Amino acid sequence: MYRRMLVPLDGSELAEVVFIYAKELAGRLNLDVTFLHVCSPDERELVPMHQAYVERVAERVKQESDDVKQKAGGEAGAEAIEARGELAVGYPAEEIIRFADENGIDLILMATHGRSGLGRWALGSVADKVLRASKVPVWLVRAGVSEELVFDKWPQQTILVPLDGSEVAESVLPHVEALAKQRGAERVDVVLLRVCEPPIIPLDYGEAIPIGWERQVEQQTARCQEVATQYVASVQKRLQDAGLKAQGQVLVGRPADVIVDYTNSNPFNLVAMATHGRSGIGRWAYGSVAEKVISGVSCPTFMFRPH
Numbered sequence: 001m002y003r004r005m006l007v008p009l010d011g012s013e014l015a016e017v018v019f020i021y022a023k024e025l026a027g028r029l030n031l032d033v034t035f036l037h038v039c040s041p042d043e044r045e046l047v048p049m050h051q052a053y054v055e056r057v058a059e060r061v062k063q064e065s066d067d068v069k070q071k072a073g074g075e076a077g078a079e080a081i082e083a084r085g086e087l088a089v090g091y092p093a094e095e096i097i098r099f100a101d102e103n104g105i106d107l108i109l110m111a112t113h114g115r116s117g118l119g120r121w122a123l124g125s126v127a128d129k130v131l132r133a134s135k136v137p138v139w140l141v142r143a144g145v146s147e148e149l150v151f152d153k154w155p156q157q158t159i160l161v162p163l164d165g166s167e168v169a170e171s172v173l174p175h176v177e178a179l180a181k182q183r184g185a186e187r188v189d190v191v192l193l194r195v196c197e198p199p200i201i202p203l204d205y206g207e208a209i210p211i212g213w214e215r216q217v218e219q220q221t222a223r224c225q226e227v228a229t230q231y232v233a234s235v236q237k238r239l240q241d242a243g244l245k246a247q248g249q250v251l252v253g254r255p256a257d258v259i260v261d262y263t264n265s266n267p268f269n270l271v272a273m274a275t276h277g278r279s280g281i282g283r284w285a286y287g288s289v290a291e292k293v294i295s296g297v298s299c300p301t302f303m304f305r306p307h
Contacts, residue, residue, distance in 0.1 A: 001178060002106040005031045008038065008096045015111045019274045020108060021141055021300070023061050027068025029182045032082040033061060036099055038092040047087060054085030055233075074214070087132045092100060093129035100136060112294065117260040131275065135177050137304045140294060158189045159302075162259050162267045164295070165194065165231055172274045173239070179272075179302075180244050190239060190246040193262060194232045195255040196224035225250055256289045260296035272302040 005119050006020050009015050026033045037054045039047060062083035072108060088095040100108060110125045133136050161176055163169045180188040232248035239246040249257050263271055275290045294301050 002031055003030055003106045004103065004105050005109055006096070006105040007033060007035045007056065008092065008108070008126075009035055009054065010092070011050065012039065014113045016057075017143045018109050018141050019057075019061060021070055021139070022267065023085045025107075025109065025139075026061065026065040026081050026083065027181075028072050030081070031127075033058070033065070033084075033087045034099075034105075035061070035083070036088060036096060036102070036178075037085070038090060038095045039087045040088060040091070040110055041141050044089060049133060051085070051087045051147060054087060056085075057213045058085040060081040064191070087195050093133070096126070096130050096195055097133045098126055099132065101188055105136055107139060109141070112140050112142050120232045130307065134305060135307070138304055139300060139302050141300045142232070142298075144274055154189055154266055156190060157183065157190060157269045157277045158264075159270045159282050160191050160193055160232060160259075160263055162193045162195070162255070162271070162289075163232070163235065164255070165228070168276050168306050169274050170235070172302075172304045175271050175302070175304055177239065177244060185245070186244050188245065190244055191234050191268070192235055192239075193259065194228040194248070194250050195258045196228050196250065196252045197255060198252060210215055213293050221252055221263040225252065254289070256292035256296070259289070259293050263293075263297040265297060266299075268299050270302055273304075273307045275303050 005022070005025060009018075009020055022033055022035075025031055035057050037050050039050050043050070062081055065081040065083065086099070096110075098107070099105070107129065110127060110130065127138075127140060131140070150202060157177060159180070161172065176190060180190065199217050227246070228250045232250060232271045236246045236248045249262075251262060259271070271293060273290060273293065290303065294303070
């Protein structure tokens with residue numbers, strides 16, 4: 001169950017793309033929200049201005065979250081959403097992680113780009129460092145996300161969960177279950193996606209492809225699809241037994257490309273996945289499939305780094 005959400009900001013419009021998610025998630029999931037602005041050491045003289053900024057943001061989102069909560073059928077007399085602004089001085093990624101660790105944060109919501117677009121808060125900088133070090137899930141939102149894809153804006157939400165058959169990749173499932181149940185499991189559809197990667201022709205074959213190679217590839221791919229279908233069905237049943245609505249999908253191709261294409265071709269509100277998969281620091285390592293998914297999909301991503 002999620003109780004406390006941290007939303008890092010740097011004062012830019014790009015970072016503020018998360019506001020609509022902050023109010024929706026806080027209002028519908030009944031989360032307390034802390035907005036954190038990190039000043040660099042050479043900006044100490046601007047601390048009062050930055051403090052006023054985060055406090056204004058917190059008050060605005062608090063009011064909007066309370067409105068969302070009432071429209072979503074919140075109980076009369078229930079406690080209002082708590083939202084506050086906090087300021088820290090230091091290096092953004094370090095301060096974000098420190099604050100999350102010291103304040104019992106359950107979820108970090110942040111933009112993949114901030115003040116300088118592809119610079120300071122670019123994926124590969126602050127968001128990247130937070131994702132690599134965070135002990136809690138990180139909900140990433142790219143600037144320019146379509147209003148139609150905003151999580152919780154639809155009566156029904158659809159979450160895509162890519163899996164590779166490993167227990168490490170499945171570590172995101174408890175978080176998906178918690179999100180769905182906290183939102184209302186009957187209003188959330190979970191799609192489990194398993195991608196079969198065809199065998200790759202070894203480089204030492206050169207241009208002379210062995211006779212029968214295509215047939216071998218077909219057989220191995222068919223076998224992979226058969227095993228993957230059984231696997232997805234077993235995970236699907238586990239989620240259904242837990243009270244979730246789930247369905248499975250098996251596709252063939254390069255995992256990152258297939259996940260991105262499938263996501264962008266269907267109206268998913270969220271992609272949820274672990275940042276490491278089958279081979280730990282290898283095949284599904286952040287910097288490989290997960291990084292390509294974050295950069296390529298048009299909807300937000302919910303990333304969990306297994307410990």
